[in-house]
Amino acid sequence: MSLTHxxxxxxxxxxxxxxxxxxxELYEGGSGTPILYLHAGEGLRPSAPILGLLASAxxxxxxVHPGFGVKPRPPSFSTIGDLAYFYLDLLEQLELDKVxxxxxxxxxxxxxxxxxxxxxxxxxxxxxxxxxxxCGDREDRDIADMFALGRAELIELMYENPAVSQVGESSLxxxxxxxxxxxxxxxxxxxxxxxVFGWSPYMHNPRLRQWLHRIDIPTLVLWxxxxxxxxPEYGAAFAAAIPAARFEVLEAAGHYPHxxxxxxxxxxxxxxxxxxxxxxxxxxxx
Amino acid sequence: MRVxxxxxxxxxxxxxxxxxxxxxxxxxxxxxxxxxxxxYRRQFENYLLADDLGFDLMSNEHHSTATCLQASTSVILSxxxxxxxxARLLSLGNPIANRPDPVRVAEEMAMIDNLSxxxxxxxxxxxxxxxxxxxNANPARMVxxxxxxxxxxxxxxxxxxxxxxxxxxxxQHRQVNIWPTPFQQPTPxxxxxxGSASTARRVADEGHVIATLLGGYSSxxxxxxxxxxxxxxxxPYPKSDRFGYLALVSVGATDEAGLERARLMQPxxxxxxxxxxxxxxxxxxxxxxxxxxxxxxxxxxxLSTHQQVGSGEGKDVMLGKKLPSLASVKRSMDQxxxxxGSPDSVLQQITDFSRAMGGIGHLLMLGHAGYMSFDDVAxxxxxxxxxxxxxxxxxxxxxxxxxxxxxxxxRRTVP
Numbered sequence: 001m002s003l004t005h006x007x008x009x010x011x012x013x014x015x016x017x018x019x020x021x022x023x024x025e026l027y028e029g030g031s032g033t034p035i036l037y038l039h040a041g042e043g044l045r046p047s048a049p050i051l052g053l054l055a056s057a058x059x060x061x062x063x064v065h066p067g068f069g070v071k072p073r074p075p076s077f078s079t080i081g082d083l084a085y086f087y088l089d090l091l092e093q094l095e096l097d098k099v100x101x102x103x104x105x106x107x108x109x110x111x112x113x114x115x116x117x118x119x120x121x122x123x124x125x126x127x128x129x130x131x132x133x134x135c136g137d138r139e140d141r142d143i144a145d146m147f148a149l150g151r152a153e154l155i156e157l158m159y160e161n162p163a164v165s166q167v168g169e170s171s172l173x174x175x176x177x178x179x180x181x182x183x184x185x186x187x188x189x190x191x192x193x194x195x196v197f198g199w200s201p202y203m204h205n206p207r208l209r210q211w212l213h214r215i216d217i218p219t220l221v222l223w224x225x226x227x228x229x230x231x232p233e234y235g236a237a238f239a240a241a242i243p244a245a246r247f248e249v250l251e252a253a254g255h256y257p258h259x260x261x262x263x264x265x266x267x268x269x270x271x272x273x274x275x276x277x278x279x280x281x282x283x284x285x286x
Numbered sequence: 287m288r289v290x291x292x293x294x295x296x297x298x299x300x301x302x303x304x305x306x307x308x309x310x311x312x313x314x315x316x317x318x319x320x321x322x323x324x325x326y327r328r329q330f331e332n333y334l335l336a337d338d339l340g341f342d343l344m345s346n347e348h349h350s351t352a353t354c355l356q357a358s359t360s361v362i363l364s365x366x367x368x369x370x371x372x373a374r375l376l377s378l379g380n381p382i383a384n385r386p387d388p389v390r391v392a393e394e395m396a397m398i399d400n401l402s403x404x405x406x407x408x409x410x411x412x413x414x415x416x417x418x419x420x421x422n423a424n425p426a427r428m429v430x431x432x433x434x435x436x437x438x439x440x441x442x443x444x445x446x447x448x449x450x451x452x453x454x455x456x457x458q459h460r461q462v463n464i465w466p467t468p469f470q471q472p473t474p475x476x477x478x479x480x481g482s483a484s485t486a487r488r489v490a491d492e493g494h495v496i497a498t499l500l501g502g503y504s505s506x507x508x509x510x511x512x513x514x515x516x517x518x519x520x521x522p523y524p525k526s527d528r529f530g531y532l533a534l535v536s537v538g539a540t541d542e543a544g545l546e547r548a549r550l551m552q553p554x555x556x557x558x559x560x561x562x563x564x565x566x567x568x569x570x571x572x573x574x575x576x577x578x579x580x581x582x583x584x585x586x587x588x589l590s591t592h593q594q595v596g597s598g599e600g601k602d603v604m605l606g607k608k609l610p611s612l613a614s615v616k617r618s619m620d621q622x623x624x625x626x627g628s629p630d631s632v633l634q635q636i637t638d639f640s641r642a643m644g645g646i647g648h649l650l651m652l653g654h655a656g657y658m659s660f661d662d663v664a665x666x667x668x669x670x671x672x673x674x675x676x677x678x679x680x681x682x683x684x685x686x687x688x689x690x691x692x693x694x695x696x697r698r699t700v701p
Contacts, residue, residue: 078427148310148419150564176581188577195426195569 011052017063019090022074027062030055033123033275034099036091037062040256041106041131041198042171043190044068046183050258053266054102057275063090065110067193070182080132080197080205084113091121098123100273104258105129106194109203112238115219116211125219126269127238129230129255133209134201135237143203144229147195158255160226170259212241219245220272224253224260246272287640287647287678290376291336291667292344292532293654294558295329297322300352301557301657302606309351309416309561316352325355328660330365335664336653337370339671340679344376344650346409349420353558360394367402375402378477378497378650379409384423388435389462392442396468404469409477409497410436415571416561426570431456433488438462443473477530483511490515490524497530497650500555502622505531506643513644514696523693526683530648531639534618534655536626537669545615547662548626552610554655555618556603606657629673636678644692645684 012029027046035058037051044064045051054060065083067073077083087110091099099122103111108130115125136142144157155165155172165172169179171187179187198204219242223235232249239247248268253260300316301308333343345362348354356362359377366375375398380391399406412432418425434454441450442464449461468474477495480486489496490512498505509529516524534551538544559566567577602608618624622642625635640646653670654663 147568148564150562179581181578181582184578184581185574188574188581191577192426192570192574195424199424199426200422 011055012046012060012062014046017090019086019093022066022077022086023071024066025064025069025071027051027064028060030058030060033058033273034096035060035273036087036096036099036101038087038101038103038107038111039065039068040104040258041068041190041194043169043186045169045259047168048259048262050262050265053262054269057266057270058100058273061094061096063087064186065107065193067196068190069186070189073189073193073196078196080109080113083110083197084117087114088118088121097121100124100126100269102126102269103128103130105255106131106198106203108132109205109208112208112212112215113205115215115217116208119215119217122217124273125215125217126222126272127219128222128257128265129224129227129235130221130238131198131203131230132205133212133238133241134204134206135209135234141202142230142234145202146229147199154229157228160224160252160254160260164256164260209241212238213243215242215245217244218272220269221245221247222257222265222268223247223249224255224257225249225251226253227255227257229255287526287636287649287681288342288374289649289651289670289675289678290344290374290530291333291341291651291653292346293329293332293652293663294346294348294353294554295325295355296554296558296655297325297352297355298606298657301553302604305560305601305604307561307565308353308558309348310419310565311562312350312352322355329355329654330369332654332660332663332667333366334369336667336671337373339667340372340675341651341667341671342374342376343370344378346378347381348414349417351416360398363398363406364394364401367398367405370402370405374405374407376407376477376650377409378479379411381413381417382410382435382439383428383432384413384417384421385435386421388438388457389442389459389464391435392439393464395439395474396443396464396466399469399474400466402469404474406468406470407475407477407495408473409479410439411479415568416565418568418571419565424570425568428571429485436492440473440476443468480508480512483508486511487515491519493521493528495528495530495648497532497648499532499650500534500623501531503642505622509643509646510696517693517697526640526645526647529643529646530650531643531646532650532652533622533639534624534626534652535632535636535649535666535670536624537629537632537666537674538626539628539669541627541631544627544632545612547658547666548615548618548624549609549612550657550662551624551652551655552615552618553603553606553657554652555623556599556610556614557606557656560604609657629669632670633674633677636674637681640681641684649678 012027014027016023017026035054101111108127109132112132131143151172155162159165169183221235221239223232236247239245250257250261258265304312345359347356347359363375363377382388385391395408434456438457442462449463452459478489480496486508496512498508536544536548536551538547599610603610622639625632653666
């Protein structure tokens with residue numbers, strides 16, 4: 001990876017933002033096309049190269065989902081809709097238009113819920129390994145039961161390269177030495193909030209799939225070829241339910257292509273957003 | 287002191303089949319219904335024996351586990367309500383944060399109170415982490431759910447003017463009007479199991495009985511939190527009947543015989559919490575702060591805040607091929623988890639422990655645990671019932687002069 005953690009974090013600013021009484025942290029950097037990055041359910045990883053790379057492609061806004069960071073979860077937030085409306089409010093408050101939403105895993109579920117409600121301020125949608133819909137029969141499990149699996153089993157299902165699960169603010173590290181209290185708090189709170197929002201029905205909204213047709217903007221559904229947490233077939237079904245969606249598989253990646261293949265990931269996203277790749281390369285330290 | 291005989295009704299034939307888990311994941315193909323029915327029969331025989339000897343009786347419930355065949359406290363107690371005559375009957379308890387319908391709990395408990403002629407005591411409990419999977423209950427926000435269910439049950443028992451409305455955060459009803467009402471008015475005695483000072487304070491507000499289960503000597507701080515809160519509210523210093531404690535009890539004709547029997551029971555502490563990490567600490571069960579502290583303690587990726595109890599004597603003990611050593615039995619005794627020895631020794635140990643707790647009025651006696659045979663259990667119950675129980679029933683409240691000193695000490699800590 002071309003960016004060290006320090007370089008990635010250094011290129012971004014972070015501040016608290018209050019949206020209708022709910023405060024969360026917002027990482028921000030870069031300029032150009034506004035990109036709203038909605039992080040995975042494990043929590044935002046401030047040191048992950050993906051943030052710096054996205055900031056080199058456009059104006060990155062990477063908020064911490066309320067309840068997934070150092071601040072307590074708002075007591076009145078308990079459904080995925082609460083998070084979707086929070087982000088619609090955030091876009092309105094920041095007066096952002098033609099926003100590209102780039103979202104991973106649980107963040108992809110939020111993004112889909114947001115987009116079926118309104119795409120008025122959006123230009124593109126990129127969903128990387130989203131959860132949120134139900135495809136199989138009642139005895140099938142589309143999404144591996146993260147609450148019933150041990151760490152080793154989850155690493156096996158989620159990563160092409162297990163070593164990547166041990167770096168940065170990964171929630172699946174064997175050893176959390178060297179992480180700050182804030183990072184540990186974010187990991188622990190994210191795990192709890194995943195139960196709040198996704199315990200039952202497990203990581204999906206039974207009603208979401210029937211409304212995906214409302215997403216009327218260009219959409220890219222990206223999947224890690226070696227994702228065994230949610231299989232590529234699930235991703236293909238997700239894309240098939242969205243009218244203007246394209247489905248694309250990234251090689252040498254599991255459930256977190258944005259973590260395992262950040263450069264390739266941002267290259268694909270930039271192409272999709274029709275951001276000239278030269279500007280991406282130029283903005284990236286070699 | 288009252289003594290409540292209790293067995294989790296372990297299905298020990300399946301112990302040791304899987305060294306990782308007795309709970310949640312162990313397939314029920316390992317359960318033989320013919321053998322299980324016989325276990326239930328012998329368990330009820332021993333309950334009736336304890337009733338004859340002057341014990342009170344306790345039931346609990348656990349799910350999807352070879353450690354406990356009491357899958358429903360209501361079923362056990364409704365049977366005991368009809369087959370016993372003297373004993374008070376304690377459910378400890380109803381895992382109300384896991385029950386989808388607290389009104390149903392209120393109804394069932396009211397029925398058992400009627401069936402038993404007013405001998406029921408109702409424990410309302412949060413439930414252990416492993417219990418969540420069997421009912422798909424969300425581990426996050428369990429405490430809030432617990433107290434809403436508690437409030438709804440209490441209101442269902444005490445409302446007599448026709449249906450009331452309940453539109454809470456977790457439970458919704460429009461016509462709550464239970465039949466029958468409890469036999470004991472206004473409600474049966476209510477118990478709550480407690481593991482922290484903050485919960486103890488909340489339970490003190492309600493005036494319920496609190497109990498700690500295998501909490502050892504650290505239970506004192508929990509009980510004191512209850513006492514301090516009671517004084518803070520301007521109420522009299524709580525009597526010992528507000529405090530219960532669960533421990534293993536092994537009585538033999540001699541100290542040696544009592545300790546030897548305890549080796550059969552010790553596996554309850556070694557083996558019965560076996561379960562995969564993810565079921566031991568589900569997300570949201572423990573507060574964020576506790577999980578952060580666990581990570582900082584060097585848990586090496588484990589979010590567990592629960593220490594595995596037991597002797598740590600290794601695989602042979604886990605597999606039931608070898609009994610725990612006398613040394614591990616004695617360690618459990620030192621921790622206050624186990625009272626063992628001759629009748630005189632056990633009486634002394636319990637009296638001393640109660641004193642160390644500032645006075646407890648209820649001993650919840652695991653008189654059957656681990657690999658004991660049913661004859662062992664009967665012998666244990668008889669020895670205790672004949673030679674220990676009479677003296678414990680006469681045990682006075684903790685000495686008034688000493689109490690006054692402790693009361694003053696507690697008052698100093700009250701803001």
